[in-house]
Amino acid sequence: MSNETLDLPKIYDEAQDFMPLLGTDYIELYVSNSKQAAHFYKTAFGFQDLAYAGLETGITDRESYVLQQDKIRLVLTSPLRSGTDIGLHIDKHGDGVKVVALWVPDATKAYDEAIKRGAKHYMEPTSEEDSDGKIIKSGIYTYGETVHIFIERSAYNGVFLPGYKKYDSAYKPTSTGLKYVDHMVGNVELGEMMTWCNFYKDVLGFAQIVSFDDKDISTDYTALMSKVMSNGNGRIKFPINEPADGKKKSQIEEYLDFYEGPGVQHIAVATDDIIKTVRELTARGIEFLRVPDVYYEMVLDRVGEIDEDIAPLRELGILVDRDDEGYLLQIFTKPIEPRPTLFFEIIQRKGATSFGKGNFKALFEAIEREQELRGTL
Ligand code: FE2
Numbered sequence: 468m469s470n471e472t473l474d475l476p477k478i479y480d481e482a483q484d485f486m487p488l489l490g491t492d493y494i495e496l497y498v499s500n501s502k503q504a505a506h507f508y509k510t511a512f513g514f515q516d517l518a519y520a521g522l523e524t525g526i527t528d529r530e531s532y533v534l535q536q537d538k539i540r541l542v543l544t545s546p547l548r549s550g551t552d553i554g555l556h557i558d559k560h561g562d563g564v565k566v567v568a569l570w571v572p573d574a575t576k577a578y579d580e581a582i583k584r585g586a587k588h589y590m591e592p593t594s595e596e597d598s599d600g601k602i603i604k605s606g607i608y609t610y611g612e613t614v615h616i617f618i619e620r621s622a623y624n625g626v627f628l629p630g631y632k633k634y635d636s637a638y639k640p641t642s643t644g645l646k647y648v649d650h651m652v653g654n655v656e657l658g659e660m661m662t663w664c665n666f667y668k669d670v671l672g673f674a675q676i677v678s679f680d681d682k683d684i685s686t687d688y689t690a691l692m693s694k695v696m697s698n699g700n701g702r703i704k705f706p707i708n709e710p711a712d713g714k715k716k717s718q719i720e721e722y723l724d725f726y727e728g729p730g731v732q733h734i735a736v737a738t739d740d741i742i743k744t745v746r747e748l749t750a751r752g753i754e755f756l757r758v759p760d761v762y763y764e765m766v767l768d769r770v771g772e773i774d775e776d777i778a779p780l781r782e783l784g785i786l787v788d789r790d791d792e793g794y795l796l797q798i799f800t801k802p803i804e805p806r807p808t809l810f811f812e813i814i815q816r817k818g819a820t821s822f823g824k825g826n827f828k829a830l831f832e833a834i835e836r837e838q839e840l841r842g843t844l
Contacts, residue, residue: 505532770789785798
């Protein structure tokens with residue numbers, strides 16, 4: 468699974484190569500009803516069936532549906548009985564991201580390097596095989612109960628991983644144009660941002676590419692700090708947020724309260740045509756955060772000329788920002804589970820390699836309006 472390569476600023480040279488990562492292999496969510504979640508991700512987001520594991524494949528404690536859209540693979544897993552680690556994870560955190568799997572050339576070496584550099588063990592290098600070949604996987608903890616699993620799959624030709632069978636139901640909603648994971652953001656506790664940035668630097672050889680402080684990202688009420696870590700080839704970017712002091716509760720604290728600890732806040736997925744994608748997602752029931760209409764009266768003064776007409780951007784609520792290398796279009800969904808925790812970002816990059824700093828203020832004010840409605844501000 469290779470992600471699309473962006474034009475990378477020089478800073479990526481500072482990332483180190485002891486941990487070659489080929490891309491995001493899959494993202495696994497622990498959810499309370501994998502069958503219904505699979506239906507939702509197919510219907511609303513346009514994912515397609517790929518693979519299945521559960522009772523019919525000899526797995527007795529869990530059921531997993533694997534869905535794919537272009538280069539993005541989601542695994543949706545639920546327990547089949549009480550008292551499992553998966554069930555406990557769901558009870559504590561609600562539906563959320565458990566695994567961010569990284570595609571590596573050598574999962575044993577990746578594990579050894581990471582452990583040697585201070586990572587907390589999750590899974591020893593383990594070989595699994597079926598009639599389609601062999602994989603090796605290993606795993607380490609990152610923030611909270613979230614883990615990275617290293618997947619070595621060069622000797623495997625099956626549909627996903629050993630133990631999974633091809634899944635192909637009659638229900639095939641069309642794609643919405645989502646192409647690859649652009650970045651995945653983690654929320655960590657106050658004072659812990661540097662701990663986790665250093666973890667990605669020391670353990671996985673990442674380099675810091677962007678930093679925002681509370682002066683960049685604050686409104687009257689809420690503030691946060693954020694740093695973006697990237698691996699050497701720029702295919703994997705993990706921004707890390709921590710709350711900063713504000714007059715009222717920050718959106719990061721709200722997340723930490725409801726997730727009951729650190730975890731993945733949002734998954735940003737790229738499209739080549741954000742207007743078409745967001746129009747489709749909206750028609751399929753995905754709800755997005757909206758900024759006030761006045762945003763569109765000022766946006767062109769801020770970002771200069773863009774290829775798109777402003778009318779559909781305004782109609783759909785798509786945001787625009789520019790950096791030295793170009794511009795980007797982005798929009799954020801509302802949380803996609805009962806707790807105000809995980810959400811998605813849809814992003815189209817037109818040269819820009821940044822993350823939409825110019826939109827933060829308008830966006831956070833929109834989030835605060837939602838928090839107000841939830842009574843959690
Ligand atoms: Fe983002």
